[in-house]
Amino acid sequence: MVEDRGSARTGRSSRRRFLEGTVAALAGSSVLAEGEPRSDAGTDWSRVRKQFLLKPGAIYLNCASIGVPPAPVVDALSRNRRSMAVDPVGAKVRLSRRIIEQVRPSLAEFLGVDPREVAFTQNASQGLQSIADGIPLKRGDEVLTTSHEHPAGIRPWRRRAQRDGIVVHEIPMPSPLPSKEEILERIGARFTPRTRALFFCQVTRGGLLNPVKELCALARERGVLSAVDGAQAVGMMPVDLRDLGCDFFAASLHKWVLAPAGTGVLHVRRDVQNQFSPGLALEEPADARRFQMPGTFGYSVRAGLGDAIAFLRNIGLERIGARNRRLSDYLKEKLASLPSVRLISSRSPGLSSPGITIFEVPGHGGMELRAGLQERDIGVDDHVRDGHDAVRIATHFFNTRAEIDRTLSVLQDLIRA
Ligand SMILES: Cc1ncc(COP(=O)(O)O)c(C=O)c1O
Structure with missing residues (x-):
């Protein structure tokens, strides 16, 4: 089995085993407490957050550029890499089989296709x-x-x-x-x-x-x-x-x-x-x-x-989408209340994604503000295109309102300086 062009087997039961295995692996520092309501509002997002390895105090609002893998993904990756170093022949066969029988079907199911x-x-x-x-x-x-x-x-x-x-x-x-x-x-x-x-x-x-x-x-x-x-x-x-x-x-x-x-x-x-x-x-x-x-x-x-x-499916995509929408609504509301800021992203959910918000600060370029925030360990991006000279903030489910508040407070310091 050289790579994933061989078997077309869907492997439903092995996929289920794989998902169950991963969920079980998460249980130690579980995303969801037992009996916890499965509604978006009922999710213990602080537990979810504990799965991320970001250095203390750093704020990461840039998954639109590159996502930050949570600990179970980082651990699985290191295990895979180690096994490739320890037993290249066997590990290649095992990983290839996993990709064919489990990863491809779960990716297809994730996207709703065959x-x-x-x-x-x-x-x-x-x-x-x-x-x-x-x-x-x-x-x-x-x-x-x-x-x-x-x-x-x-x-x-x-x-x-x-x-x-x-x-x-x-x-x-x-x-x-x-x-x-x-x-x-x-x-x-x-x-x-x-x-x-x-x-x-x-x-x-x-x-x-x-x-x-x-x-x-x-x-x-x-x-x-x-x-x-x-x-x-x-x-x-x-x-x-x-x-x-x-x-x-x-x-x-x-x-x-x-x-x-x-x-x-x-x-x-x-x-x-x-x-x-x-x-x-x-x-x-x-x-x-x-x-x-x-x-x-x-x-x-x-x-x-x-x-x-x-990891994502264990939390639930509906809940992730709802959480992201709430975070970006909060961010937009705060940005709209700042007199020096021009919020560009629409506040209409039908026209604006639940995770990305862009805004301009007249007199301050997007790149300048991005660099200023980065110096203070706040990762965002600029959006100097589509006719804008803007800052782009990507809020994902592991982010918090406190992080948004801190980001906007630092932003105001940068504008005043
Ligand atoms: C809308 C859109 N399409 C495509 C890409 C390219 O993604 P990648 O660099 O991962 O290939 C990006 C990257 O930011 C993007 O924002």
Whole structure:
């Protein structure tokens, strides 16, 4: 068993055993106390927080850039790495088997799709590159996208335009997004008989939330393929690809899923797999695994992805999404009350993601404020794009209101200095 291109066995019972094993492994410092209500409000978030290894006093508000794996994931990763060093032959077989029989099915279930529709990637960038490379297009064919795409998403399309003479329309979109109706109108108006694909983010780098289901339906009604960049969505809230109805989806799992760095997923819907042909693809097997990068990969890391998914599912994605929404609502409310701050993110839950908030401070650049906060051990990012010179704060479920208060107090000191 060299790597995960062999068996297509789903292994439901072994998956259950794996999840149970991980849940049991968590029990010592358990995420949920026995008998604890399973509602979002009933979760003991301070116990959840204890699973993170961040240095005392440091505040991390940047999972939109790189997630911070909790202790069970870090421990599993070190165990995997150690076993690869102690017994390379045996460990490679064992980890490969775990990836095939447990990690792939749990990743597919996590995203609401069939295991034969997911390919492991290194990151979202690799999946997005494959999508732009592999959709069959000829000179003059048109692709619709928006002005808010991440460079990892838009560059492969621009390159394809240069290489193959396709036309890529980057439809200007305001930030914050105006209304669902206006997004659908702006994009809907640009379809022509030459349109072959529609590509956009579920959640943009700056936290705008697109109406994915409606946009994919718009494409489908016109016989157009839909491709979604989910790098900023998976792990932040529940994501059900079957329900969203997209043909292609790429995401990084080392952001909001908190998996080890170097984990991503490419989803290719079964019905479109035969027409999809990225440069990397092999001729077999007859499912999405043939879109995976061939060759040796990080067995320890990919196996560790299973532990990250189990950690999130043990808490529950609904509760994570609700907790994230509450934290970002709190942050937005506080930011809106500061006279020197211009909150950019919409306060409407339909237009703004539950985890990413951006704001500007006139007279202070986003990069300057990011650096100032970083000096005080507060990790955020800047968002100098989409017409903004902003700071980006990513609140994930392990963050607290106290951390938000402290961040805003330091921010005010920086502004006054
Ligand atoms: C919207 C979006 N797409 C794609 C990416 C690329 O992710 P990665 O660097 O993990 O490939 C990012 C990274 O921040 C992103 O924000």
